[in-house]
Amino acid sequence: MADFDLIVIGAGSGGVRAARIAAGHGAKVAIAEEHKVGGTCVIRGCVPKKLLVYGAHFAEDLEDAAMFGWDVPTKRFDWPVLRDNVLAEVSRLEAAYTETLTNHQVEIFHERAEMTGPTEVTLASGKKLSAGKILIATGARPLMPEVEGIEHAISSNEVFHLERMPKRIVIAGGGYIANEFAGIFHQFGAHVTLVNRSDTLLRGYDQQLVDRLLQISIRKGIDYKFNTTFERIERRDDGSLKLVMKGSDDIEADEVLFAVGRRPNVEALGCAAAGVEVGDKGEIKVDDDNRTSAASVFAVGDVTDRVQLTPVAIREGQAFADTFFGNIPCKVDYGCIPSAVFSHPPLAGVGMTEGQARNKLGSIKVYTSDFRAMKNVLAGRNERSLYKLVVDATSDEIVGIHMIGPDAPEILQAAAIAVKARLKKADFAATVALHPTMAEELVLMR
Template sequence: MEFDYDLFVIGGGSGGVRAARVAAAEGVRVALAEGDRYGGTCVIRGCVPKKFMVFASGYPEAMKDAQEYGWTVHAGGFDWPRFRSKMHTELDRLEEIYRSMLKNSGVVSYDARARLSDAHTVALSTGESFTAKHILVATGGRPVKPDIPGAEGALVSDDIFLLDEMPKSILIIGGGYIACEFACILNGLGVEVTQYYRGAQILRGFDDEARGLVAEEMKASGVDLHLGTNIIDMGPAEGGYRVKSTNGTEKVFGQVFFATGRNPNTADMGLEEAGVSLGRHGQIEVDNYSQTSVPSVYAIGDVTDRVNLTPVAIREGMAFVETVFKGNPTPVDHELIPTAIFTQPEVGTVGLSEEDARDQEPIEVYCTSFKPMQGAFAGRSSRVLMKLVVSQATRKVLGCHIVAPNAGEIIQLAGVAVKMGATKEDFDRTCAVHPTISEEIVTMKTPVRTA
């Protein structure tokens, strides 16, 4: 059978675009359909605009520090409409780059929503239909609201970047990295932030010591964090929304923001009718090579709900091309992925938490917490944390956890060492860069505890 395309990619986010471009470079006939904006969650409504907001939110503290360092400066009011306009201009520019990269790679793009008609056919919302030898689904995920009374009036993360004005107060519900990042961002931008999380501590799944310090620092910076607390119902009230919570309080907030989870974008895509197996939460089930239960259909990125990070989706896309078009079967590598949480202070982490490591084998823990010199000079009480989790048997560093300004930048390089299997002695042999925060990673000589 002659197909219209060798590969049809559904979804123009980071993973889909990379897979399409790399495949096209191999001479493959590639088409891609995107029903919304090119760049996907990361570029349009995720990592990129969020990081701009992280930068913006840090300036009030930077101004205070500057005064302590002898500068005569002051922070005026934050002009949200001006910042928002500039941010969206930049996002438009980045989207255009994504479109140009596809065009220059020889990928045929369709601005349309796509769904599967069968294992080799894609139907577009324009009425067109195309056949393809291989179909790659890279449709990502979307934030969801819980099924509680009044939730329809609340915000999700997509909405934050489009607000006409900053609210005077906001209730953020959730304790994951999205909830905590936006709590810090909005607090820094002058919004009165309250955060409810039903669990015992924020950032579940991360190292206990690291997330404990983040929670302390968030509270110290002005975030009104309530653990073991959830929302019962909400409804419109003068000045915003009246919220009833499980801690017995009833309060009005200017806005309510749910950061309580994301679901894969698999609804109304013809997947199940085509024979593609979906998991409990609607995620596409795939094997180690990103292949679905239908041999001609593959899936990568958040729609598979494996490790929902942009660089992971990109690597999955490249592994897919290696496997399918380069004759080099390449399983996806989800081991030892460095990641950052852009709270204030940031968290950088790679490998196992202390808790997970000690459940696996006997370990040593090297840890230090201190006031960094830049903040200490300015009279700040905030602390940083450097932590290594080490195998007693192999001496390998099983986990590295950093809570500090620019922790994301630091963990990228620490991640190289951990991925290579560096031992504690390898770290010890590395000369310190002085004076820096990160030098503590190579100067901790005595374990604080074993487990």
């Protein structure tokens, strides 16, 4: 008899959901986590980062307040106050996640676990546990490149623990993490330089929206250096950094943050001992049912390197638990996954971009609305929003919605349902506008 029906390695979003649902179906479940319950999203990712985004928005809101009749005589930002409040919220969420597992009778082992066979796990303490099934949900970590002096740089993990707000920060990368932190640090008063090894930002997002974000960011004062790489990082006696660059002049900074990708956490996991095949990028290979090459071992979330998004990991964990412990066969649908960049302003999209639609469908119609939000007009802020509908010209189906502007991610979540439901442009046109809102532009495009 095995000790457990299921042992989950990693208590992040996917692992916690799988453990909770499996236990709810009556399985005896254990979960092992060497760091903190909650994983990347809750502890050092999307949740604390979004709280920083909220904090950063006050910089512009306080500036705009005067035009709305508010007298704000002084404006001073205190980084340690926000940092400590965010970390306190993270601790609260960790406790909540732990309580959720405990309430579902999931046994938690706060130590590292390694597979020593296809149905056996050995904890760091030496204790061995057996299970009918093992689920790997160890996530991924920031990739730090091999650059001389890389020990002087930080990743997104360390951002939330900085002792002081840097006056000058260089951010390496062109993806959503790099662009989000560029906006955050700029609003907090730092001079931001974003360095990208290519000339492409936010690959996979609609190019017209990316261009708009770039224009707005440059106008705000964020510097961009494209086709540029790092030769070495030097720490000076005064604590500042000298960045020796290839493709641009050298840069002086107080901090350098690398956000150039993430690597699955598979080291010392015991994949070979369990018979689990690992891909060229370190990802664990799985089939449509999240099963690895070992029949008793499964994997969900970022460690599989399919779609590195928290809601996807949660869906995968739920599907795994329902399929194998609830007798409810379920597979994750990876089509029409909405995503957002919490930049300043934020952008969001779902479905095909204009370029993807032209390549795949050939005949398309594109509807756009380029406008200034009412709030920006009164505040005197010359920042324009852009909404776009991509439509299959043959069927009239909306195959993509993309937007940049205030609250774009909040609006897109509801709009994504329309793309998933394969609604037509005529359905949007037949819907009465909710006025005055920015979202009404979605049904007013002609």
